[in-house]
Amino acid sequence: MNFTDFTFWEVLIVGCLLWMVGRLVISRNTRGAGTFDKVALLSLDLFLVANVGVPTFLSFLTVSIGTYLWLFLITRDSRLKWTAPLLFAFQLSPLFYFKYSSFFLNDVCHAQIPSIKDLIIPAGLSFYTFQKVAFAVDTLQNKLPLPKPLDYLNFAGFFAQIVAGPIERRADLLPQMEKFKLRWDLQRINKGLNLIILGFFFKACLADNLSSLVVALRANFENVYLIWATNLCFGFQIYFDFAGYSFIALGLGKVLGIELTLNFRSPYWSTSIQEFWRRWHVTLSRWFRDYLYIPLGGGRTRFWFLNILIVFVVSGLWHGAGWNFILWGFIHGMALGLERILKFLKIHAFLGWLSTSLIVFFAWMFFYETNGEMLAKKVSHLFTLKAYALKNWNAAYDVMMTTETGLIFVMLGLCILVLLVELCDRSDDGPSYSPFFRFECQAIMLVLTFFLAPVKSNGFIYFSF
Amino acid sequence: MASFISVSETAAATACKKRSSALREIPRLTAIIVVTACSILGAWKYVLKLSPEVDLYTYAAHKKISYARKLDEQGPAKIVLCGGSSCAFGVNTDAMQKTFDLPVVNFGMHAGMGAPVLVGLALKYTKPRDTLIVSLEPHLLFMSFDWPALGDQISYALKQPDLCEGGPLHLPRKGALGIFLTMRPGAQNMLLFLPRELSHLGVIYPKSSFSASGWQSFDGHVQPKPSVIPTVLSADGQTLLAKVVGYCRQNNIRVAYAIPWLYCDAAQMPHYQSMFSKYLYQVNRYMPVLRDPTMGIDTDPEDFGDGNNHLRPRGATRRGEQLARLIMQWKTWNPDELAAYAD
Numbered sequence: 001m002n003f004t005d006f007t008f009w010e011v012l013i014v015g016c017l018l019w020m021v022g023r024l025v026i027s028r029n030t031r032g033a034g035t036f037d038k039v040a041l042l043s044l045d046l047f048l049v050a051n052v053g054v055p056t057f058l059s060f061l062t063v064s065i066g067t068y069l070w071l072f073l074i075t076r077d078s079r080l081k082w083t084a085p086l087l088f089a090f091q092l093s094p095l096f097y098f099k100y101s102s103f104f105l106n107d108v109c110h111a112q113i114p115s116i117k118d119l120i121i122p123a124g125l126s127f128y129t130f131q132k133v134a135f136a137v138d139t140l141q142n143k144l145p146l147p148k149p150l151d152y153l154n155f156a157g158f159f160a161q162i163v164a165g166p167i168e169r170r171a172d173l174l175p176q177m178e179k180f181k182l183r184w185d186l187q188r189i190n191k192g193l194n195l196i197i198l199g200f201f202f203k204a205c206l207a208d209n210l211s212s213l214v215v216a217l218r219a220n221f222e223n224v225y226l227i228w229a230t231n232l233c234f235g236f237q238i239y240f241d242f243a244g245y246s247f248i249a250l251g252l253g254k255v256l257g258i259e260l261t262l263n264f265r266s267p268y269w270s271t272s273i274q275e276f277w278r279r280w281h282v283t284l285s286r287w288f289r290d291y292l293y294i295p296l297g298g299g300r301t302r303f304w305f306l307n308i309l310i311v312f313v314v315s316g317l318w319h320g321a322g323w324n325f326i327l328w329g330f331i332h333g334m335a336l337g338l339e340r341i342l343k344f345l346k347i348h349a350f351l352g353w354l355s356t357s358l359i360v361f362f363a364w365m366f367f368y369e370t371n372g373e374m375l376a377k378k379v380s381h382l383f384t385l386k387a388y389a390l391k392n393w394n395a396a397y398d399v400m401m402t403t404e405t406g407l408i409f410v411m412l413g414l415c416i417l418v419l420l421v422e423l424c425d426r427s428d429d430g431p432s433y434s435p436f437f438r439f440e441c442q443a444i445m446l447v448l449t450f451f452l453a454p455v456k457s458n459g460f461i462y463f464s465f
Numbered sequence: 466m467a468s469f470i471s472v473s474e475t476a477a478a479t480a481c482k483k484r485s486s487a488l489r490e491i492p493r494l495t496a497i498i499v500v501t502a503c504s505i506l507g508a509w510k511y512v513l514k515l516s517p518e519v520d521l522y523t524y525a526a527h528k529k530i531s532y533a534r535k536l537d538e539q540g541p542a543k544i545v546l547c548g549g550s551s552c553a554f555g556v557n558t559d560a561m562q563k564t565f566d567l568p569v570v571n572f573g574m575h576a577g578m579g580a581p582v583l584v585g586l587a588l589k590y591t592k593p594r595d596t597l598i599v600s601l602e603p604h605l606l607f608m609s610f611d612w613p614a615l616g617d618q619i620s621y622a623l624k625q626p627d628l629c630e631g632g633p634l635h636l637p638r639k640g641a642l643g644i645f646l647t648m649r650p651g652a653q654n655m656l657l658f659l660p661r662e663l664s665h666l667g668v669i670y671p672k673s674s675f676s677a678s679g680w681q682s683f684d685g686h687v688q689p690k691p692s693v694i695p696t697v698l699s700a701d702g703q704t705l706l707a708k709v710v711g712y713c714r715q716n717n718i719r720v721a722y723a724i725p726w727l728y729c730d731a732a733q734m735p736h737y738q739s740m741f742s743k744y745l746y747q748v749n750r751y752m753p754v755l756r757d758p759t760m761g762i763d764t765d766p767e768d769f770g771d772g773n774n775h776l777r778p779r780g781a782t783r784r785g786e787q788l789a790r791l792i793m794q795w796k797t798w799n800p801d802e803l804a805a806y807a808d
Contacts, residue, residue, distance in 0.1 A: 006643030186490040193497060209652045406657050439493060443500045450504035451511070452652040455614035 003248045004204060004457035011051055015044045023182065037182045038150050041256070045157040052163065056122040059094045064156040067091055067132045068149065071139055075146055084140055088133060095129045098122060103321035124163035126318055130287055131167050132156065137291060138170045151178045160252040164245050164460055166261045166283040176258050188254055194437040195251030201445035203244030203460070204453035206418065209411050210237035211458045216404040218368060221377045224387040225396035227365070229408065235364045236415045239268065241461045242281070262432070266422040268360075271352035273335045276360060288315055299340075308340075309333040319367070324375060328366035335359045414448075509648040513622050516650055517662040517669060518615065522575055523622040524672050525553075526586060529572050529679040533590040536568045541594060544569040544792060547587030548600035549576025550681070551725035551774035556600070557785035558678040565789040571679035573600070575615065580605040580705055582616035585632025588709070589625070593717040596792065599709060599752070600723045602774065603744050606702030612638060614647040621648065634708045680785075682778050683770045696743045706751035721753045721797060724761035726784055728773040731764040738762055742806035745798065753797040757787070760806070 002008055019040045026036050050057040070087045074080045098121045105111040135155075138144065147155070154177040161168060210233050217230040246263040253260040263282050270276035277285045288311050296307045309330065316329020347355075362382070369375040381387050400408050421441070425434045435441060512519055536543040544567055546552055552573030561567045572587040580601055591597050612629075620628035630638050658669065674681050698706075713720040724745060729737045738760040745754045763769070768780030776784060 006646060010643075186487040186494065190490045190494055190497075193494070197497070205652075212653075407652055410656050411652070439496065442497060446497070446500050447504050447507075450501075450508045450649055451655055453649065454651045454653070455647050455649050 002459060003199070003245065004208075004460075008048070008051075011048060012044075015047060019044070019182070034181045035150075038154060038177070038180055040182075041180060042150060042154050042157070045154065045159045045162070048159040049157060049162060052123050055120065056124065056163075059098075059122040059125060060128060060157060060162070063091055063094060063129060063132055064153065067136055067156075068146070068152055071136060071146055074140065081140075084136075087136055091129055091133050091136065094122070095125055098125060100317070100321045107323075127165045127167055128156065128162055130284070130318075134167070134287060134291060135170050144170070147174055147178060151180075154180065158253070158258065160249040160256075160258075161260055164242070164249075165281075166246060166249065166263045167287055168261060168283065172261060173258070180258070183257055185257070188257060191437075192251040192253075192255035194442060195247045195254060197251075197442050197445055197449075198433065198436045199244045199247030199249075199251060200453075201244070201449050202240040202247060202418075204457060205445070205449045206411070206415060207237050207241035207244055207461075208454050208457050209407060209452065210234075210240070210415070212454065213405055213408050213411065214368065217399075217408075220399070221374050222381065223392050223396050223399070224381050224384075225393050226399060227378050227382060228361075229396065229400065230368075231361045231365050232412065233408070234368045235268075235361045236412070238364065238367070238461055239264070240415070240418075245460045266419070266433075268357065268419055269353065269423055270356050271349045273332065273339050273356055273359060276356055277332075277336070284315070284318070304340075305337045308337045312336070322370060323372065324366045324370055328363050331359070331363045331366065335363075505645070505648075508650060509645070511650050511655075512618050512648045515659065516618070516654055517658045518575075518654065519618050519622050521669055521672060522578070522615075522619050525574060525675045525679070525681070526619065526623055528675055528677070529570055530590055532677055532679060533570045533572075536570060537592065540568050542568070542596065544596045544598060545572055545587050545591045546570070546598045546600055546679075546723075547572040547584055548725060549573060549578075549583060549602045549605065550772075551576070551602050551727075551776075552600040553675075553679070553681040554683060554770065554775040554777075555725050555781055555784055556680065556788055557682075557778065557781040558680045559676050560782045561785045561789040562678060564786060565793065567789055567792070569678065569789075571681075573679065573681065574619075576602050576605060577613055578616035578619055579610055579613045580702070581610055581612070581631035581634065581636050582620060582628050584705065584709055585628045585630075585634055586623075586625075588634065588712060589628075589632045591716075591718055594719075596719040596721075597709075597713060598721055598723050598755070598788070598792065599706075600725050602725055603741075606698050606705065606748070607696075609699050609701045610636070610705075614649075617644050617647045631705075631708070633712055634705070636704065636708065680781065682781065683775065684777055685771050686767070686769070686777065687771050696740055698744075698747045703751070706748065710752050721755050721792075721795075722748045723755045723788060723791070724757055725774055726759070726761055726763045726768075726776060726780070728766060728769050729762055729764060734762050734764055738806065742803045746800060746803040749798060749800050749803060754803070755788070755791045756796040756798050757791065 019037075022036060022040060046057075049060055067087070067090075070083070070090065074083065074087070097116075098119050102113075102116045102119060105113055106117060139146065146152070151174065155168075155170070155174045158168075158173070158177070213233045214230060214237055217226055217233065220226040220230070243264040250260045250262065261283050265279040265282065267276050267280035270279055292314060293307060293311045296310060297303060298307065301307065310333075312329040312333030313326055314329070315332075316325040316327070319325045319328070365378055365382075366375065369378060399405060421435050422433065425432055436445070533543065533545065546556055546558065546569065550573060553571060553575075554573070556571055556573070558569045558571040561569050570590075572583075572590070574583055574586070576583070583601065583605075584599065587597065617629050620626055625632070626644075629644055630636050662669075670681065670683060674683055676682065710720060712718075722745070724741060727737070741760045741762070745760070748754055763776075763780065763784075765780070768776055768783070770777040
């Protein structure tokens with residue numbers, strides 16, 4: 001579901017038009033309209049998922065239908081409850097096969113099995129697998145009844161969020177699917193469009209321009225200023241890329257009358273690592289908290305530090321099968337654990353923000369640099385005081401003024417401006433990005449997107465997770 | 466009864482309120498649609514009128530087209546060279562004309578326009594009995610077309626939108642409806658190229674770099690670096706070659722492929738020549754390949770300007786003269802020779 005691919009919108013618009021025609025044929029007042037809308041939504045979901053690719057479609061159907069049938073058997077016959085762990089193994093098996101088999105067998109165990117190398121991971125596998133696991137746990141733990149198959153499939157495969165989240169819970173999304181009926185509400189459509197415009201501005205105008213800078217800068221491993229510049233660009237790129245996707249998903253949901261969870265809450269204004277994880281990829285953080293951290297004992301056991309480390313290492317592995325992702329998770333886990341130990345030191349909010357930003361942007365290097373040798377060189381340079389000499393700054397400046405990277409100051413300036421706008425709305429629950437929904441802001445974002453977004457868009461970074 | 470009335474009145478009031486709040490949304494929605502439409506049109510206008518890159522290549526295309534027309538008036542047949550910038554820089558068509566008296570026009574443009582537009586443009590100005598020399602960069606035939614935006618932009622700037630599908634080749638294109646969204650400049654164009662062009666600092670080549678016959682000259686020199694060349698033609702590349710041959714056969718146009726020259730170290734020459742012969746062996750299945758004894762390899766770094774396939778005038782003249790001889794003698798490789806070379 002690549003929202004930046006025009007073909008997606010072609011299919012979506014044609015699908016919606018067919019839906020409208022169907023609605024005209026079936027009278028709006030008949031009782032069948034609700035069911036018709038659910039069937040139409042499911043058809044659109046399945047068609048769009050199938051359009052992503054055959055492996056994606058097949059793995060999605062296998063995990064979704066398999067989960068439902070298994071749960072159906074367990075809920076009918078309580079003697080089968082013992083099979084619940086097998087159900088989770090079944091749900092996770094495609095994820096392990098496509099994403100981790102080569103890493104564990106070839107890289108960790110040195111088994112050298114060429115057939116599992118370079119497997120193409122079905123798009124969105126990590127996201128919908130986690131959603132189904134959460135669904136199964138919630139259903140079994142809370143002894144909830146199984147929904148109707150049609151409602152379940154709409155919950156499991158809602159096109160706007162299936163490929164890259166938000167990872168929705170049963171309690172949030174399923175009731176909406178059960179009551180789903182298409183209504184034309186101009187206010188809601190307007191709000192949905194606002195979110196879509198914001199999402200496109202983030203993704204196409206900011207993230208895609210930053211992407212070319214990261215590509216041009218990342219090969220450098222000697223100049224510390226360029227390494228930090230790459231970390232900064234990548235940090236902004238991944239935020240605007242993923243937040244952009246999430247806003248478009250939220251907007252599409254809203255237009256159809258479905259409320260999805262806000263996945264980002266201005267994470268770069270966090271004053272602690274803990275706050276950062278409450279604001280970054282909110283639905284994934286909650287998933288790890290509820291289905292891994294708390295079952296491990298959470299923060300109330302003697303081993304709370306270990307629990308944190310386990311959660312973050314697993315989180316790193318969720319992002320990608322590689323040592324660099326494990327290290328990325330480990331750094332965040334360590335930082336969070338140390339922060340908890342040192343919480344008696346009451347530091348000023350600005351210092352908190354500065355230290356959090358330094359850790360977060362330093363750690364992004366482990367995210368984008370998959371070459372271990374390069375990563376080691378970059379880390380060692382960053383911790384060498386001499387590398388920060390003025391002559392290196394001058395050399396970095398010269399590189400940043402070339403044609404390939406000449407946009408760096410303008411783009412970083414624009415990103416900082418956007419973050420400052422985010423800062424205007426910092427309520428207790430976290431910013432809701434409301435200044436971006438003012439008409440003037442929307443108009444500026446539209447113009448900037450059409451004029452500054454590169455013509456060729458990159459795929460969304462989180463698609464590869 | 467009274468309570469019934471009050472309930473129905475409340476419902477009516479709620480419905481009315483809803484309707485009025487919905488109506489309040491209409492001006493905002495309309496304004497958003499207007500801003501979107503204006504942005505699309507503004508971006509379109511900018512690309513076609515102000516973009517320095519589009520302006521340069523539209524100018525170059527016009528120059529080449531008018532020269533091709535002039536050659537048509539002067540004689541019965543002409544030679545048309547087509548390709549990307551390695552063709553534009555790499556073949557001194559002025560020298561070919563002067564030394565060998567060949568009526569030749571260089572339709573080499575920018576590889577970033579994509580193979581379909583490059584070939585389509587040249588084919589539109591090639592008539593029966595002409596000779597078409599396809600000198601596309603190998604990478605254009607190794608990857609899927611991808612339909613780059615620059616090709617669409619220049620097609621529209623030339624007022625020849627049919628070029629977006631390869632002109633007379635009519636190549637199938639996915640997402641053709643999305644072309645209108647490719648008429649956007651992008652940050653690099655607006656924030657880097659335009660200010661530098663306006664302040665006469667120059668980012669791209671000047672218009673004066675194109676000679677009348679279409680050859681583009683640039684005498685700067687940057688030490689070239691060898692590049693990696695894949696060796697398997699893509700499905701799109703094969704379709705393009707087959708379509709070009711079919712069109713040329715139908716229209717009585719003589720066609721051959723000439724490999725552009727690329728820099729590599731002398732030590733790596735056998736490796737590169739082996740790679741290129743594998744490539745040419747595949748091209749030879751579709752069209753004859755001119756028998757360039759160097760197999761497209763030049764080991765003299767001084768022959769190259771600002772890239773490993775951008776020849777300077779001295780290299781371009783040497784290459785032009787060699788190409789002229791090959792065309793006049795119509796010397797082509799046979800498949801067995803190429804296969805032997807590859808081994």
